[in-house]
Amino acid sequence: MQKSELLQGTLDMLILKVLAREPMHGFGIAQRIQQLSEDVLSVGEGSLYPALFRLQDRGWITSEWGQSDNNRRAKYYTLTKAGRKQLDVEATGWEHICLAIGRIMESA
DSSP: OOOBOOOTTHHHHHHHHHHHHOOEEHHHHHHHHHHHTTTSBOOOHHHHHHHHHHHHHTTSEEEEEEEOTTSOEEEEEEEOHHHHHHHHHHHHHHHHHHHHHHHHHHOO
């Protein structure tokens, strides 16, 4: 299957969703998005890390250094209470967008 680019604004929502389950390091977040999308979505470092910094600046995630599974130092990101609220807002907006696009695609 062909890999697709993310619509602008969806990466933040996907990161928040992945972190809602458990804290993860950046590479793990990218892998999880690719895995859950069945290899349709791929997030490169050039998009991922600016998004993580942006989410942290907004107070939606926090980070701390820890050890990865392969015994390397890695920064782990955790969803905050404000991030959970934002995820709800983003998910509702996404549902509306999907419905609107669906109506357009089904039209003659």
